[in-house]
Structures are given as structure tokens and as C-alpha cells.
Amino acid sequence: MQTAAREVRDLAIEQPSSVRIFERFGIDYCCGGRKPLEQICAEQQISLPQILEKLAEAQLVAPELAEPWTTRPLAELVDYVVQECHATTCSELARLAALSAKVRIRHVGGHPEIVEIEALVKQITDEITPHMDKEERVLFPYFVSLEKAHQSGLPKPCSFFGSVTTPIATLMAEHELVGAALARIRELTKNFELPQGTCPTYHALYTTLVDFERLTHRHVHLENNVMFPRAVTLFEKA
Ligand SMILES: [Fe+2]
Ligand SMILES: [Fe+2]
Structure with missing residues (x-):
């Protein structure tokens, strides 16, 4: 095609x-x-x-x-998501919290939408932090053990959650919530169009929001479209 x-x-x-x-x-x-x-x-x-x-x-x-994540070891993809996506998400959310608070204090009079933007940054933080923790402590190690078992010809390891499809559905629903909050931020900022005459902190906030949206799209894409389908296939094969 x-x-x-x-x-x-x-x-x-x-x-x-x-x-x-x-x-x-x-x-x-x-x-x-x-x-x-x-x-x-x-x-x-x-x-x-x-x-x-x-x-x-x-x-x-x-x-x-050039080499797609679909053919590299699943453990390598898990490692990449944790080291690159999760670590950067934590550091960028901390920056966004500080920047949005600073912009609210200085500009709330002329730009009342900053109150909702700051609240959305907090909402994303509250949703994605336990989400990533759950992935790192429970699901991702299980995916890696599934791959190892498959490579060694062993039966799939036991889990307390039964089939991987149940926790994966929860994680994907949580991705949707974060995606909706990011879409609302894009709407409030009019596609990140910087208002006239704003200060460097305002500029830094918008630039960081754009980068964070890109990072989150990549992060969710790697999980929803590559990692999770591969884990389901391994689970069903074992
Ligand atoms: Fe993740
Ligand atoms: Fe996730």
C-alpha cells in the first residue's frame, strides 16, 4: 500500500x-x-x-x-519509556507547576485562563504520577518477565491481576484523561499562541507546554500502539 x-x-x-x-x-x-x-x-x-x-x-x-520498536526487544522499549518518557515527564511537570504559578501571580488580571491552565497542570500531575508508578512497579516488570519466559520456552509467570488486558484497559483510559486535559490546555492557549507583550516566563511556560504535549503524545503512542499490543500477544501466546 x-x-x-x-x-x-x-x-x-x-x-x-x-x-x-x-x-x-x-x-x-x-x-x-x-x-x-x-x-x-x-x-x-x-x-x-x-x-x-x-x-x-x-x-x-x-x-x-530506522529500526521500529516493534522488532527490538520489549525489555529495551520498557527501559526507553522509563528512562526517557517517565523521567522527563516528572521533571517537566515540576517545571510547569512552577512556571504556571509564576505566570498566574503576575498575569491573572489580563489573562484569567491561566488559573485553569495551572489547575490542569496539577490535574495531569495527580493523574500521571501514580499511573507511571503503577507501570514501573507492576505492569512493566511483568511484561519483561513475560518476554523472558517466552524466550526460554517457559509458561507465562503468574500475576495477581489475571489477564494483562484488564490493567492495560485501565492504563489506556488514564491516557485518555491526560490527553483530554492537554487538549483543553491547547484550547485555552489558542494553540499556544503567545499573547502580545508577555514576559519571558510566559514564553517559557508556553514553550514547555508545547514540548510536554509532544512528549506525552510520543509516550502514549509507544505504550498504546506498540508496547501494550506486544504484551497482549506475548500473554496470549504463552
Ligand atoms: Fe508510561
Ligand atoms: Fe502510560
């Missing part, structure tokens, strides 16, 4: 270098990624030939991203 006719979610899974291109063009490859690339380009008025050219270029300039 031609690239243009493929769903962007599948392109993001098979060609990891495509993720940066989708981010640059504001294409949702995560929760809204179950649409053909050509359809998304038409809906968002993006040039399809330009995207196709950038996707081809990305594969040449980022050879380290």
Missing part, C-alpha cells in the same frame, strides 16, 4: 523517524491517528507531496530511528 493511503498511526509505528515530521505539521499520530495520511492532509490543508518528501528525508537523516 502506498504511504499516502496508510494510517498515520501505522506509519508512526513502522517508521519512528516519522513522528517528528507529524509533530512539526501538527498531525495527531496517537489517539486520532487511525486515518489515512492523505485524508488528514486534506482535512488539515497540509501539502501531501511535501509531507511525503519530508518522511523520505527523515529516514535518511535519522538512521538510528
